[in-house]
Amino acid sequence: MPIWMLLAVFFALLILTGLTVYQSQFDLGNAEIWLSLTIATVKAALVILFFMHLLWDKPLNAIVILGSLIFVALFLGFTLMDAEGYRENLIYKSTVKASQPGAKGDEIDN
């Protein structure tokens, strides 16, 4: 791997890090998490393809690692499928003492 390519990938990663820090200053609501995850995935792809040489590697290794990502997606997807179901049971604990000025931290939630 030529040196210019190593350096180019490194600076691209730095720029993307700067971008993700910069975008976090704005309140984008729901889109924010997806934007930052997209940037992180682009960075991760750069690391895997160039630093880990997957672009030039044997197809078997690529299948192995992409296969694991499919299983991660399945794992997260299935777990989050019924995540909304827990919302109704959310109980806010009493925090009366917390609003008193000068209350000690230990007393707030026994």
Added chain:
Amino acid sequence: MTAIQETAHESEHAQDHHHDHPAWLAHHFDDAEQQFDAGKLGMWLFLVTEVLFFSGMFCAYSLYRNRDPQVFEFCSRFLNEKLGAINTGVLLFSSLTMAWAVRAAQLKQHKLLVGMLGATLGCAAMFLGVKAVEYSHKWELGLFPGKFYVSQIPGAAHGEHGYLGSLCIVPLILTIIAGVYYIYSLATMSKFHQQVAGPILVAGACFFGGVQLGRILEAEETTHHAAEHAAHEHSPGASHDHSQDHSAGELLPEKEGGEVIALGHKSIEDVKVMSEELKTPDASVNQKSMAGLFFSIYYCMTGVHAVHIIGGMLVITWLIVKAAREEFHDQYFGPVDNVGLYWHLVDFIWIYLFPLLYLIT
């Protein structure tokens, strides 16, 4: 060493293994390419288990963030974005030097290889130094995981507990040992020992450099917050708000007390209080079962990641020893490549951890 090799060869001949292979090629492989490919496939399979292992923690993260997004917004304020960004940069740089090390190993640039591995080791140590500052600062604020979490009161004073000092004990001992080893290597004029001791000593120095950098930035952040707080107190509009908050806070307990009595002296924990009623949205979050949970996830994810960094440092040290012996060449650089793969995976995990933990608004 040669005697051992000779006896090994003799025993092989005795067992009728008649391939005369070089020392770096294990005798159960036909050629260098087969050895390299087998090792690499094994490494990728290991990385698959690592990805799946971390995905369990990412699953916990996404489940709880989905359930209580306000907890993550509240707690993310206690994470220093600047230190996180610096650590990201340090890890990315160490990935660059590691990839460069693989190139140097292939091209038989032995000195450059030792230098690049040393730079990677130094970056890893620096990362841990910054992390030590982050952790000790949180412990001083009482930001512990789970039931050890201490609810945060704005403007409260926090004492020094010496957490940072105790985190630095082991690195200090290791750095002193590396220093003694380096002096020994200078005294014996052994090039090999100098090439091993030098990078390790530099890595020790990098740890304390990271600690110093982290302390400066953390202090900056604290004074920044204090200044903000003071400005808030002195402006007339703000003080007006403040008094309103106070009255709201004073009124609430009576109302709450009434409810508790109406419910027949039920434990105060079971009373449902909506955050809108409290008018202090943080209060429902700033407690063990909420913020404490975030910090459990935070320490678990970053802590396991830090353990991987330490493991990576150990194997990189092993590589430095091998590189100082000039063992690597274009036919045999598998160990450098495979440790590189591992190191990039650790970087890969951090690429996701940084925005997910530090950059929540």
